Amino acid sequence: MKKYKRLLIALNCLIVLMVFNYSIYKNEQLLDDNSIVFFELAPVDPRSLMQGDYMILDYKNSSTNTSDSIASRGYLVFNLDENNVGTKVRLQKDKEPLSDNEFILKYTKRNNWRLNFGAESYFFEEGQADSFERAEYGALKIDEDGNSLLVGLYDKDLKKINPKGEN
Structure with a gap:
């Protein structure tokens, strides 16, 4: 019995590692293969005492007026302007x-009036909250299935915010 127990543990560990590595691979593909889309942010407070400095992101496109008719999971359809800024269509x-010129972004309904795009927090080094207070856009990479990854915060001129002056 001990022999099978070790084999089962090893097999489970192998499966967990395979799933984890596949997830990393999919995210790397998303980062490599897609262009950046900017979504305008609504103002929020960039501070959490339990987790250090981070900003909860609230996108202007995530607000809704009628919560009853919205599916709990679905797609935000958006179009892009000449600067790759996304605007909600429906x-x-x-x-x-x-x-034509319409793209999708997966959402889940967060509460009665807000949608969650899966990129609602941005962590940064302690003491750099002042730099990120000027963030007006969240930059997402979005694949053809509507999956997204947050790749940075940008100012009103669509310049990436790098508090250390890094590029």
Whole structure:
């Protein structure tokens, strides 16, 4: 029995590592293969005493007026302007239909009036909150299925905020 127990533990560890590495691979593909889309932020407080400095992001496109008719999971359909700034067109339950210059971003309903895009917090080094207070855009990389990764915060001129002067 001990022999099988060790084999089962080893097999479970292998499966966990495979799933974890596949997730990393998918995120790396998303970062490499997609262009940056900017979404305007609503102001929030950049401080958490329990976790250090971080900013909870609230996107202007995430607010809704009617919560009852919105599916708990779905897609925000948006279009892009000449600066790659996304603007909400509509919400829909499925990926299709899409018109020209329309793209999708997955959402879940956070509460009655807000949507969650999966990129709602940004962590930074302690003591750099002042630099990030001027953030007006969250930059996301979004794949064709609507999955997203937050890649940075940008100011009103769409310049990446780098408090240490890094590029």
